[in-house]
Amino acid sequence: MDLVAIGTVGYDSVETPTGKAEKQLGGTAVYLCLAASYFCKVGMVAATGRDFLPGYLDLLQSKGVDLEGLQQLEGETFHWGAKYHQDLNVRDTLFTHLNVLLDFTADLPPAYREAPFFFLGNIDPALQLHVIEQAKNPVFIGMDTMNYWINSEKYRPNLMRVLQKVQGIFVNDEEARDLSGEYNLVKAAAEIHKMGPQHVIIKKGEHGAMLFSDDSIFFTPAFPLELVDDPTGAGDSFAGGFMGYLTTQKRLDNAVMRQAMVYGSALASYTVEGYSVNRIVELNQQLVDERFQAFYNLMDFKK
């Protein structure tokens, strides 16, 4: 196993300016694994309920995602609903039914514990910590989190422990501000560096993403698209593409980190072209490389 991704698997019901998708496949671990599947062998650590459609399991397996770490628990599958504004960077969460996630333990199958790369999707920091403790010899651990954990007196101490043990953190601009107490993102990244991660990736949705590493800053725009159907999963596809690409590299130097940012952006840009996972499941290596090249054309200048 090259990469192990921990997160949610469930149903998403979203309404966007272009349409609606009811109770479709979603969840952070799903987008993470599908994006990473174009680069490496990825194993999913998550939980579903008894009502989870077997067809979705087949779909994930057909993309090469390893499901040994996917637990089926008693009860209903996680279900999340949201409505996006015309400004797709803004959405209202309509409901979050945690369901079986309340019983999720994030235990890793033995084979997963040997993996070199881990990504800790946005879940309870205690579970993220539990995963780290099971990893035998991790090379690079990436993590996501959210304001719910950041701003809670109960969860924040564990979150700070997780931060000390990861190499990369992926947060959006608002989360970076909450975590650091700094509004300016350059200052925010500097504060978050002090909390542990060597690489701070700040995702800004349609405004792109920034990588803060040591003294180097790298910027990738979001790919300019004529039509965005559904932004759900863009951030996780970004992280999955980023981590997946890292697993293919011998040295994790700054040049590789920058390439990973672009592969992450490429995967995210595909995800938003369709509802749910419709677009990201139909990619192949050539399409991924074509979008990477398109980013090059978008950002290239010489003198």
Place this chain on the structure above:
Amino acid sequence: MDLVAIGTVGYDSVETPTGKAEKQLGGTAVYLCLAASYFCKVGMVAATGRDFLPGYLDLLQSKGVDLEGLQQLEGETFHWGAKYHQDLNVRDTLFTHLNVLLDFTADLPPAYREAPFFFLGNIDPALQLHVIEQAKNPVFIGMDTMNYWINSEKYRPNLMRVLQKVQGIFVNDEEARDLSGEYNLVKAAAEIHKMGPQHVIIKKGEHGAMLFSDDSIFFTPAFPLELVDDPTGAGDSFAGGFMGYLTTQKRLDNAVMRQAMVYGSALASYTVEGYSVNRIVELNQQLVDERFQAFYNLMDFKK
């Protein structure tokens, strides 16, 4: 004269999250000319009132800006006031005292009419049209505009005439949406292309700028700064740097347009580091090139 810039000269009173600047030098033509002054001989076409401080004229001349086209009219100088939010992309205009601008005619001195490059700052489209009619042999005309002209039944017909005669338009995202009737910026740029300009530059403030030319899209981020004192003039500094760089080039091909975008972004990034023109007046060629190189480091990736 390499470049002629038409716009406003006046006093700005701004309040930003970091402080206040009362009745300082401002106006679109001022930022345009100061930014362009690092590249070429630029002439200013604008109007001041009798109350305009001679020291400001000296300052502009000390930077090599030609003031033959600057008219001194009876009455008070243009004065604009605004307050910025913590999100510096949002500001409330507190007042706009047009004063002598109501009598501004945009007549060009004879020497200016021979210039190859023109930039039409955000003024009444009838005046922009009047400038175009005086230009004897223009190579590249750039323009700015704003929602006030775009959304007015009275001004829009002239604005559309101007659009047919320029090579480049510089607008912010909101203006691009209003002008085109399209929310998506890729679609908006395509619609604006049809109105005339071959190059559509959409400025997104702290989220960067995009160049849409034929089938090529180029993106530049805003430079990540730890401190932004005053965003006023960023857009005009961008246009001034862009146009100034063009005047130094023999061929205006896509590679040059991309370099111009980066020089524009470099000048804009310096302007916002200080209140009013405080930072942009103290630059030199080396600092401009250093920031250009810093943009390269920010955006460069290879594979």
